[in-house]
Amino acid sequence: MRRAAIGAALLLVVSATSAHASVEAGETLFKARGCGGCHKVNGQGGAIGPDLSNEAAKGHDREWHIKHFLDPSGVTPGSMMPRMVKTREEAGDLADYVMSLGATETAPAPEAPAPAPEEKTEAAPAREAAPAGEAAPAAPPAPPKAVVEAAPPPPAAAPAPAPVSEPSAEPSAERGQALFRKKGCTGCHSIRGQGGSIGPDLTFEGEVAGHDADWQRRHLADPRAVTPGSTMPPFRLSEAETADLIAFLTGLKHRPEDRALSAEAKERFTALGERLEALKARVARAHAKGRNVDDLNVELSAARTRVTTVDEMIRTGNVVGAEDEIKAAEGIAQKLTEQLQAFDAQLRDRVSMAGIVVAGLLFGSFVITRKVRLLVREWDAAEGEREARRARGRKGPAPSEAKQTPPPEVPEATKETSEAPPEPPEEDA
Ligand code: HEC
Ligand code: HEC
Numbered sequence: 001m002r003r004a005a006i007g008a009a010l011l012l013v014v015s016a017t018s019a020h021a022s023v024e025a026g027e028t029l030f031k032a033r034g035c036g037g038c039h040k041v042n043g044q045g046g047a048i049g050p051d052l053s054n055e056a057a058k059g060h061d062r063e064w065h066i067k068h069f070l071d072p073s074g075v076t077p078g079s080m081m082p083r084m085v086k087t088r089e090e091a092g093d094l095a096d097y098v099m100s101l102g103a104t105e106t107a108p109a110p111e112a113p114a115p116a117p118e119e120k121t122e123a124a125p126a127r128e129a130a131p132a133g134e135a136a137p138a139a140p141p142a143p144p145k146a147v148v149e150a151a152p153p154p155p156a157a158a159p160a161p162a163p164v165s166e167p168s169a170e171p172s173a174e175r176g177q178a179l180f181r182k183k184g185c186t187g188c189h190s191i192r193g194q195g196g197s198i199g200p201d202l203t204f205e206g207e208v209a210g211h212d213a214d215w216q217r218r219h220l221a222d223p224r225a226v227t228p229g230s231t232m233p234p235f236r237l238s239e240a241e242t243a244d245l246i247a248f249l250t251g252l253k254h255r256p257e258d259r260a261l262s263a264e265a266k267e268r269f270t271a272l273g274e275r276l277e278a279l280k281a282r283v284a285r286a287h288a289k290g291r292n293v294d295d296l297n298v299e300l301s302a303a304r305t306r307v308t309t310v311d312e313m314i315r316t317g318n319v320v321g322a323e324d325e326i327k328a329a330e331g332i333a334q335k336l337t338e339q340l341q342a343f344d345a346q347l348r349d350r351v352s353m354a355g356i357v358v359a360g361l362l363f364g365s366f367v368i369t370r371k372v373r374l375l376v377r378e379w380d381a382a383e384g385e386r387e388a389r390r391a392r393g394r395k396g397p398a399p400s401e402a403k404q405t406p407p408p409e410v411p412e413a414t415k416e417t418s419e420a421p422p423e424p425p426e427e428d429a
Pocket of ligand 2: 033035180183185186199205208211216219235245249
């Protein structure tokens with residue numbers, strides 16, 4: 001009994017740790033295979049497939065996930081999710097991972113190998129048997145291809161993606177472009193700035209040496225057979241779809257406007273160069289006036305780097321993205337201009353503040369000087385009068401006083417001046 005209990009506990013611990021390990025393995029696979037090209041997890045990833053952030057709550061059990069990973073459209077008719085796993089073990093790790101998403105803790109229940117649901121029982125073993133052989137993981141392309149080709153077309157009830165795939169029509173780059181979106185290629189590939197970045201940018205795929213129609217056909221049918229280790233999934237494509245995609249891919253080339261800037265862009269680029277030169281001078285002036293210009297210089301050199309990039313693009317005759325660079329540099333120039341204007345305004349405020357203080361001081365001292373002078377003059381005048389009265393009272397100047405008393409005209413003169421407006425304060429300034 002006791003031993004059984006310990007054994008059970010041990011088993012629980014072991015299975016819990018191994019479940020955890022497989023969640024980690026699944027997460028690693030999820031990243032390595034580029035599932036994020038089509039699925040968002042916690043805000044990261046593409047939007048072609050459902051958001052998986054809360055996959056635990058969807059209620060699919062482990063077996064459902066494994067079957068789905070091994071044969072997406074077998075489980076979800078019409079699914080454009082490609083088969084991206086090699087073995088049942090990988091599918092199991094991925095199942096553990098996606099079932100942990102959004103769950104507080106992975107429930108141990110799904111470990112029980114529930115018998116496969118009725119729906120696809122006949123098809124499932126065959127599909128699982130093929131890739132389960134782990135003998136050759138390095139050369140896995142064959143099984144998926146075989147599976148894909150052997151699989152019957154999705155039932156008619158499925159959301160009909162078929163009409164495009166009618167054969168006999170001439171290959172059309174336009175239909176190819178629509179397919180490119182519909183099949184989820186955009187989840188991993190960018191064209192002219194639109195799309196994911198798990199796979200290479202395909203803007204000029206039609207000019208890549210060696211990537212002719214034949215290469216594209218082989219690559220689409222089985223990416224790993226052409227590019228060993230490729231994480232691009234093999235797609236279930238009809239002959240007509242393949243032809244349309246090839247027409248689209250081989251037509252992805254430079255356009256005339258990719259080789260040289262438009263007249264309008266050229267003008268803007270020239271103006272930008274001049275503006276940055278002017279800004280450089282203004283930054284130097286701001287520096288001379290005491291501003292710390294480290295931040296401005298960082299911005300300035302970021303803008304100049306973009307200008308250099310565009311210069312290089314023009315030189316090499318490939319100006320794709322040049323307008324974005326110009327726009328970004330213009331944005332920086334605008335920001336710099338505003339920062340310099342703010343500094344100038346600050347400086348002006350400081351100068352006018354200082355002006356007001358100086359003017360206030362000058363005015364104050366002028367008023368005081370004037371007041372003192374007036375007082376002195378008034379006092380002088382009063383004293384003069386008193387002297388005169390005293391002199392008149394005595395009727396004869398005393399020799400001693402005569403020396404001190406100024407001549408009679410002086411008081412008058414002083415009086416006049418004291419009534420006159422004050423002299424300009426120039427001498428004080
Ligand atoms: C090219 C786009 C694409 C890629 C790549 C892709 N998926 Fe999907 N996935 C889909 C689409 C579309 C669906 C919805 C149809 C379906 O269920 O098959 C889906 C459905 C799913 C579901 C079921 C969601 C639900 O609850 O309905 C899971 C889980 C899933 N994908 C996981 C993965 C994993 C793991 C990988 C990488 C091995 C992957 N997907 C790669 C497009 C993609
Ligand atoms: C899950 C991500 C993913 C999806 C979805 C995907 N690709 Fe890819 N693709 C890649 C990766 C990774 C490479 C680089 C390895 C290789 O060449 O296979 C690549 C390479 C390519 C290349 C060769 C690019 C070059 O110049 O080297 C072409 C062309 C291409 N993919 C077309 C497509 C088309 C068309 C689709 C849709 C039917 C598609 N891809 C869907 C990941 C993806």
